[in-house]
Structures are given as C-alpha cells and as structure tokens.
Amino acid sequence: MGKAKATRGDRAGAATTAEKIRAAAEELFCLRGFEAVSVADVAERAGVNKALVFYHFESKAHLFDLVLARYYDAHTAALAGAFADEGALAERLHRVVDAYLDFMADNRRYAALVQQQLTEPGTHARIRRHLEPLLRFLEQALAGATPPKGPLAGRQFFVTFSGMVTHYFTYAPLLGALWGGDPMSRAALDERRAHVHWLVDAILARLADERPAKARPARARTR
Amino acid sequence: MGKAKATRGDRAGAATTAEKIRAAAEELFCLRGFEAVSVADVAERAGVNKALVFYHFESKAHLFDLVLARYYDAHTAALAGAFADEGALAERLHRVVDAYLDFMADNRRYAALVQQQLTEPGTHARIRRHLEPLLRFLEQALAGATPPKGPLAGRQFFVTFSGMVTHYFTYAPLLGALWGGDPMSRAALDERRAHVHWLVDAILARLADERPAKARPARARTR
DNA sequence: GTCTATAGCGAGATAGAC
DNA sequence: GTCTATCTCGCTATAGAC
Numbered sequence: 139m140g141k142a143k144a145t146r147g148d149r150a151g152a153a154t155t156a157e158k159i160r161a162a163a164e165e166l167f168c169l170r171g172f173e174a175v176s177v178a179d180v181a182e183r184a185g186v187n188k189a190l191v192f193y194h195f196e197s198k199a200h201l202f203d204l205v206l207a208r209y210y211d212a213h214t215a216a217l218a219g220a221f222a223d224e225g226a227l228a229e230r231l232h233r234v235v236d237a238y239l240d241f242m243a244d245n246r247r248y249a250a251l252v253q254q255q256l257t258e259p260g261t262h263a264r265i266r267r268h269l270e271p272l273l274r275f276l277e278q279a280l281a282g283a284t285p286p287k288g289p290l291a292g293r294q295f296f297v298t299f300s301g302m303v304t305h306y307f308t309y310a311p312l313l314g315a316l317w318g319g320d321p322m323s324r325a326a327l328d329e330r331r332a333h334v335h336w337l338v339d340a341i342l343a344r345l346a347d348e349r350p351a352k353a354r355p356a357r358a359r360t361r
Numbered sequence: 362m363g364k365a366k367a368t369r370g371d372r373a374g375a376a377t378t379a380e381k382i383r384a385a386a387e388e389l390f391c392l393r394g395f396e397a398v399s400v401a402d403v404a405e406r407a408g409v410n411k412a413l414v415f416y417h418f419e420s421k422a423h424l425f426d427l428v429l430a431r432y433y434d435a436h437t438a439a440l441a442g443a444f445a446d447e448g449a450l451a452e453r454l455h456r457v458v459d460a461y462l463d464f465m466a467d468n469r470r471y472a473a474l475v476q477q478q479l480t481e482p483g484t485h486a487r488i489r490r491h492l493e494p495l496l497r498f499l500e501q502a503l504a505g506a507t508p509p510k511g512p513l514a515g516r517q518f519f520v521t522f523s524g525m526v527t528h529y530f531t532y533a534p535l536l537g538a539l540w541g542g543d544p545m546s547r548a549a550l551d552e553r554r555a556h557v558h559w560l561v562d563a564i565l566a567r568l569a570d571e572r573p574a575k576a577r578p579a580r581a582r583t584r
Numbered sequence: 585g586t587c588t589a590t591a592g593c594g595a596g597a598t599a600g601a602c
Numbered sequence: 603g604t605c606t607a608t609c610t611c612g613c614t615a616t617a618g619a620c
Contacts, residue, residue, distance in 0.1 A: 155585080171480050173396045176613065187587055192615060194585095253476040256531055257394050266538050273539055289555035293540055297532060297553075298525050298560065305524025308479050315489050316496055317516055330520075332512035337521065340567035341560070378603080399595065410605055415597060417603095 156194040158184040164205045168247035171254050172202050206255070209248055210268040216241045221275045230279055231338045235303065239331055242307045246322065249307040272296075283345050290345070302337065306330050379417040381407040387428045391470035394477050395425050429478070432471055433491040439464045444498045453502055454561045458526065462554055465530045469545065472530040495519075506568050513568070525560065529553050 153161070162184035166175045177198050181188040195201040220237035221230065242249060255261045276299070277292035284290050306313075306321070313321040320326060376384070385407035389398045400421050404411040418424040443460035444453065465472060478484045499522070500515035507513050529536075529544070536544040543549060 174481075177615085178613080189588085189616085190586065198614065250476075250480045253473075253531060254480060256534065257473045257477060258397075259534065262534055262538070266535050269535060270539060289552050289559055293536075294553065294556040297529050297536070298556070300532075301524035301526075301528025302521050303524075305528060306520050308476060309520060309523075311479065311482065311485055312489050312492060313516075313520070315485070316493060329512050330517065333517040333521070336512055336567075337564070340563050344559075344563035344566060400597085401595085411596095412598085412606085413604065421596065 155184075155186055155190060158186060159191055159194055159201070160204065163201050164208070167202060167205050168209075168245065168251055171251065206251070206264075209245065209251065210264075212245075213241055213248070214268065214271060217272055217275065221279060227279065227283060228339060228342055231342075232335050234276075234279075235299070235334050235338060236331065238300075238303045239327065239334070242303060243322070243327055246307060246310070249304045252304075253308060272300075283342065283349070295341070299334075299338075302334055378407075378409055378413060381409060382414055382417055382424070383427065386424050387431070390425060390428050391432075391468065391474055394474065429474070429487075432468065432474065433487075435468075436464055436471070437491065437494060440495055440498065444502060450502065450506060451562060451565055454565075455558055457499075457502075458522070458557050458561060459554065461523075461526045462550065462557070465526060466545070466550055469530060469533070472527040475527075476531055495523075506565065506572075518564070522557075522561075525557055 159180060163175075163180045166179055166183060169175075177191050178188050180201070181191050184191075191198075191201065195204065216237050217234060220233040222233075224230070225233075252265070255265055273293060273296050276296045280292040280295060284292050284295065286292075310321045321330075382403060386398075386403045389402055389406055392398075400414050401411050403424070404414050407414075414421075414424065418427065439460050440457060443456040445456075447453070448456075475488070478488055496516060496519050499519045503515040503518060507515050507518065509515075533544045544553075
C-alpha cells in the first residue's frame, strides 16, 4: 500500500513513478470508472511499464481504493470548512452549497464514481464512514430549524440537498443535449448555484413559518 | 432481437424459454448491474443452457438493452398517467411524486441501473429519448408557475425533483446503516413521501410569493 | 526499480451433434 | 430448439532476468 517514501508533493517535473501511476489512475478511474479501466491503460497513460503498477501498488483494487480515499477526504475537507459556525444559518448553508458545487465542478466524474460504488456492496462500509460526518454536520447545522424526527428531520434534507447537487453532475452529459448549451459552463453552473440557493431560502422560510405553529409551546430553541 | 412469436404474457407456468431468460436477466441486471452479471449467471437463474441465451438473444448487450427499454417504458408510463391535467398544480405534482416514489419502490434497483448507464457514453442517446418526455411534462405542468429561463425555470426543478427522489433509492443501502432502520420499509417510504410533498408545497408557496414582486414594473409578463 | 514473457482465469460467443 | 464442447480474447497478476 504505497511505499513509505512517497512523501513528496506532486510537482510536475519531479514526479516519481508511483506518483505518475497514481495520477494516471485518478484521471482514468474518474473518467471511466473501475471496470472500464485496465491496468494496461493506467500504465500507458502514466508512461510506465504495466508490471510496475503491481510493484508499486499491490493490485488494481488497491490502486482504486487509494484514489477513492483521496477523493473522499478532499470532499469531506471541502465541506467541513464551509460548515464553519459563522453567520446565520442561511449563510452557512449557502457556503456549503457553494463548496459542494465547486468541488463537483472541479472533480466532474466524482459523482459518477460514488454512484458506481453504491452499486457494489462490500464498499458500503467505507462510503458510510465517508458520509457519516457530512450527515452529522448538516444535522447539527439544522438542529435549531428542524425537528429531530419525521419528514422534516435533518437527515431527510441531507438526502435532498445532496441529491439536488450531485444529480446535476451525474446527469450533466444528458442535460447538454436536452437543454442545449453546456451544463458545465460557467454560466450554467452559476444558474444551478442560484437555483439551489433559492431552494435553501425557500426551505428555511417555510420552516420558520411552520415551527412556531408546530412546536409552539414553551420557548423555541433558537439554535 | 426477440423472435416474433414472443407475444404471450408472462404467466408463471407457461413461460417460454425466451421469457424465462428475459425474466432472469431483468432480475439479475437490476440486482447487480451489467458488468457484474455474466451470461452464465442469467442462464443458471433461468434454468436453461447458456448457449440458449445467445440463440434467443443475439448477445449479452442486446439482452440488456431489452431489459432497459422495458424499464424506461414502464417508468414513463407510470409518470405520464400521474401528470394528467386534473386538479390544482400542487395536487398534480403530489401525484407525480407519488407515482415516482412508488415506481422506484417497486423497482428498487432501477435508479442504480440508470445511474450506471449514465457513466457509459454511447447509451446517452437512448436515455435522452427516455428523459425528454418527462422533462417536457414537468416544464409544461410548471409553465404557469415558473419563468421560462434562469434559475427558476422548469428544467432546474426537473433536476431537483428527480434528484430528491432517485437519490433516496440509490443511497438506500447506506441510509439503513446511517440512520438505523430500513429505508425501504413502509414507514420510511411514507416519511420520504411526506418530505417531498412538503418540499413541493414550500417551493410553490415561495414561487407564488415571488412572482408578482420579481417582474413587478410595468406589466409583469404573467405568461 | 524496471523490464519481457507468460501463467491462469473467466468472460462472451460459436460449432455442430442431436 | 436444445445441448456439449470449445474457441478466442482480454484481463489481472506473477516469474524471473537485468
């Protein structure tokens, strides 16, 4: 699982063989998924011999695991920062949405990769470990605005928000043809961003309307 | 592509060989996707010889195409009925959401199948033909409530609604572990249904609030 | 660490008897 | 229409020289 030596960053010129392989694998896996990429493809892309892939990484599966772990970590890190406890709830959620959209736009095949993982039981444990902190983040952020159980609980909004964002990217290749225009263009991404922001506001407004009526008696816990 | 004779329904006892194969393929493809299912698996499940699969269907890909087409058709049919022009907009949308959720609950791996297709360019044309009428349905239904362009256009809500629904099912295997309790249980599905209904209402309420205000000066193009 | 050569397997698909 | 036997190919992974 990676020689201990691979501590160097990924400067362009001085890439070690292992790093070239990792980079090539990342590119290809994110482009075509796991099954559709062969070790020979990775080696060719990296400009190294096929056998070296097995020397530096134990197997194709290990290599894929490594790529996936990097993505999961990057994803969590990107969102964790955005959840920072500053500003009103709406503002925080907008930040999170922005971070999510930006991450997806920068790693366009990531959504597809994760979706693909979902179809393979056996990888569920890892994805769960990846998603759990994100779910907790959102539940905590929403704690003051949503009830702890039922159809308006934070976990429902977790599915809703992540669906709204990721769906756009998994469907992007189709949307281009259906809509006309590139859904990955700056303008299109900004439009999607505005849409999701609008939805966040609509949801918060409706929650605020309902809360006093619903959980009325005694003091409402403002946060 | 299927002998012309295969007009019989799928009564249990009198299943023809081709039908047994088709049924087995449908089950397995929806359970594990395309790559993870071998022709030998299908034959075994159907209780027939492997070579017969190639006799009755030209190839594994053809067989898969057939299964997929059936699903797409069933999906479109299920939603088309729900879009019927009766009742207020909110009521119609609730009907569509219900039909969508029911279809997904009855065909639990369908969402994963479609997602998987999205990762394989070359199948895009077909999915597009499948999605196009659904998009047009929704755009038409929303025509009076949303602007024709921009972040609140119908097409944005198309991605949003389908994401909210399908995401629940693609993530279901994980949600069980994350939440505790089976996300496919009657109670859990009803909770999700209530959540999406609530969202539909929140969105319509907000749209109604904004429309007069937004395009205010001179005559607002009420459309 | 890097290469060539090849083992070994499982897959889709076909040949041809019945 | 159904079967057995087999072909062919691409893939992961390894052996072993350098």
